[in-house]
Amino acid sequence: MTNQPMVAVLNGPDFSERLLAWFDVHGRHDLPWQKPRTAYRVWVSEVMLQQTQVVTVIDYFNRFMARFPKLEDLADAPLDEVLALWSGLGYYARARNLHAAARVMAAQGIPDSLAHWLALPGVGASTAAAILAQAFDTPATILDGNVKRVMARHAGINTPIEQAATIQALYYIAKRHTPSTRLADYTQAIMDLGATVCTRSQANCAGCPVSQDCVALKTDQVAHLPARRARKPIPTRQAVFIHLEDEAGRIMLIRRPPSGIWGGLWCLPEYTPVRADDIEAAPSADCLAPRATVLSKWSFAPQGDAVQVATFEHRFTHYQLTACIERVRVAAHASPQDTPDRRWFHRHDLPEVLPQLGLPRPIARFLADYAASKGG
DNA sequence: AACTCGTGGGC
DNA sequence: TGCCCAAGAGT
Numbered sequence: 001m002t003n004q005p006m007v008a009v010l011n012g013p014d015f016s017e018r019l020l021a022w023f024d025v026h027g028r029h030d031l032p033w034q035k036p037r038t039a040y041r042v043w044v045s046e047v048m049l050q051q052t053q054v055v056t057v058i059d060y061f062n063r064f065m066a067r068f069p070k071l072e073d074l075a076d077a078p079l080d081e082v083l084a085l086w087s088g089l090g091y092y093a094r095a096r097n098l099h100a101a102a103r104v105m106a107a108q109g110i111p112d113s114l115a116h117w118l119a120l121p122g123v124g125a126s127t128a129a130a131i132l133a134q135a136f137d138t139p140a141t142i143l144d145g146n147v148k149r150v151m152a153r154h155a156g157i158n159t160p161i162e163q164a165a166t167i168q169a170l171y172y173i174a175k176r177h178t179p180s181t182r183l184a185d186y187t188q189a190i191m192d193l194g195a196t197v198c199t200r201s202q203a204n205c206a207g208c209p210v211s212q213d214c215v216a217l218k219t220d221q222v223a224h225l226p227a228r229r230a231r232k233p234i235p236t237r238q239a240v241f242i243h244l245e246d247e248a249g250r251i252m253l254i255r256r257p258p259s260g261i262w263g264g265l266w267c268l269p270e271y272t273p274v275r276a277d278d279i280e281a282a283p284s285a286d287c288l289a290p291r292a293t294v295l296s297k298w299s300f301a302p303q304g305d306a307v308q309v310a311t312f313e314h315r316f317t318h319y320q321l322t323a324c325i326e327r328v329r330v331a332a333h334a335s336p337q338d339t340p341d342r343r344w345f346h347r348h349d350l351p352e353v354l355p356q357l358g359l360p361r362p363i364a365r366f367l368a369d370y371a372a373s374k375g376g
Numbered sequence: 377a378a379c380t381c382g383t384g385g386g387c
Numbered sequence: 388t389g390c391c392c393a394a395g396a397g398t
Binding site: 091092093094164200201202232260262 | 377378381384385387
Binding site for chain 3: 045050053057091124125126127144145147191194201
């Protein structure tokens, strides 16, 4: 701290003073986790807020707190219930880590140091610093996406944000600006500034309390900072999904394995991708719904003796997963409505017909097992 | 260091 | 519509 270069202050209060004055008037003071601002509530909110916007989190947080008012409530609850309340929020490893950390804290107490917070699963540098500042009003330097953007613009850092050297530079700048008092308010203030004024696009520099010494504004680089490295093309992957449904429209649910995508959640089988990689790696079949456990009691008990197979396209964003959904409909009687993409088969014919369908091996294996297992 | 892991919204 | 990204962490 003492060896850091001095801040160049142009006439007037320094960075944190201007920011705090702005925060008192324009900042967000009514977020659910701010009243009351206990360590437990701040921790839960910070985990929910990882890569997730405030608007999205609020309802989840309120439902979560209604069910788990105290740390012990969360620690005592089964993981299933935590995952159920997390459903739809995404990044489900956060819920598993949250639950595991709750049990650690219920036994060992709530940490009050950076190192002890960092030791908890799901708590990294950013979250730990935010908790120390928000819940304990203790000096800590946060460097989340908002702070990186604000600092990169204010200091005119134009090297790629992905580089370790850039992160380090931004960290020291952020640390230099961090005051020694009002840590909770300052932390909220810098994030509010990034979220509402120094936004990624269309920054409102006219309403910014630190625009007077902003390098990006002075050099007309606001729209270009922070700089990013060119993106590598995202590869398209193939996947296969299954949708199993009875005549009444009831859907079979399966449970995904505890790790990996949608870990631990009860899902429609169509949301359990079997990747082409998996198929090649495990040609014998177990990778259908990657080692998922079929619900011991399905959401329906198939009674029919016919199966319909149809193919749909489903496209995922983010990692460009191209999926093929195999829709399997169980019916008591074969339907006359055959079309090229909707083919009906009596279940007892499946073993003979399957080899001709050209289905991915795990799917074919699943259907073969299915045909053989249900009292047919 | 590079990759994985969700979802919803902006433009 | 396609692409980018948002209070990151784990591997």
